[in-house]
Amino acid sequence: SQTIHQWPATLVQPVGSPLSLECTVEGTSNPNLYWYRQAAGRGLQLLFYSVGIGQISSEVPQNLSASRPQDRQFILSSKKLLLSDSGFYLCAWSPVYEQYFGPGTRLTVT
Amino acid sequence: QQQVKQSPQSLIVQKGGIPIINCAYENTAFDYFPWYQQFPGKGPALLIAIRPDVSEKKEGRFTISFNKSAKQFSLHIMDSQPGDSATYFCAASIRYGGATNKLIFGTGTLLAVQP
Numbered sequence: 282s283q284t285i286h287q288w289p290a291t292l293v294q295p296v297g298s299p300l301s302l303e304c305t306v307e308g309t310s311n312p313n314l315y316w317y318r319q320a321a322g323r324g325l326q327l328l329f330y331s332v333g334i335g336q337i338s339s340e341v342p343q344n345l346s347a348s349r350p351q352d353r354q355f356i357l358s359s360k361k362l363l364l365s366d367s368g369f370y371l372c373a374w375s376p377v378y379e380q381y382f383g384p385g386t387r388l389t390v391t
Numbered sequence: 392q393q394q395v396k397q398s399p400q401s402l403i404v405q406k407g408g409i410p411i412i413n414c415a416y417e418n419t420a421f422d423y424f425p426w427y428q429q430f431p432g433k434g435p436a437l438l439i440a441i442r443p444d445v446s447e448k449k450e451g452r453f454t455i456s457f458n459k460s461a462k463q464f465s466l467h468i469m470d471s472q473p474g475d476s477a478t479y480f481c482a483a484s485i486r487y488g489g490a491t492n493k494l495i496f497g498t499g500t501l502l503a504v505q506p
């Protein structure tokens with residue numbers, strides 16, 4: 282069966298510091314991968330998606346970037362965090378239509 | 392055009408009641424409609440989904456009703472239990488960029504089932 286992992290689970294970072302969040306999927310190959318952000322008490326905002334290694338599409342222009350160095354690995358990065366980057370970051374994978382979410386990373390920028 | 396409107400924002404029912412959450416869309420290109428359940432601090436979990444050529448789908452105590460002409464769909468939870476207390480999101484899927492699909496999410500409904 283397929284499993285999706287995210288780490289770290291929680292992160293507290295100062296403004297201006299770099300960020301690296303990692304997502305890996307097990308039990309499948311060549312999945313579509315997605316990064317979402319969920320602000321407190323709100324819906325999900327799609328940030329990036331990837332259909333293959335090195336193929337990244339951005340949905341929202343901001344100071345975040347994504348990379349897919351391996352088939353089942355998706356990384357979300359920032360060079361300098363802003364206060365507004367705080368939120369719950371979710372990675373998801375999709376075989377075709379349905380999307381399956383990971384456990385999420387709670388990021389607090391102080 | 393790509394919005395999914397969800398209501399109500401919050402809902403309180405007694406144990407055994409049948410909460411109903413409604414969603415509406417405009418874009419007829421949407422071709423897949425999932426519902427997600429999210430507990431605090433957890434990622435959303437796929438609960439049930441339907442395609443527009445089906446008017447109803449049941450999985451356990453969860454039922455989706457779909458009205459293609461009205462562009463509306465709803466989630467019913469039969470015999471609701473306190474453990475069903477969570478935030479529920481509807482979504483609509485559209486083919487995007489030729490090789491993937493994009494989910495447009497509703498704003499969520501916070502459900503509380505009182506014992």
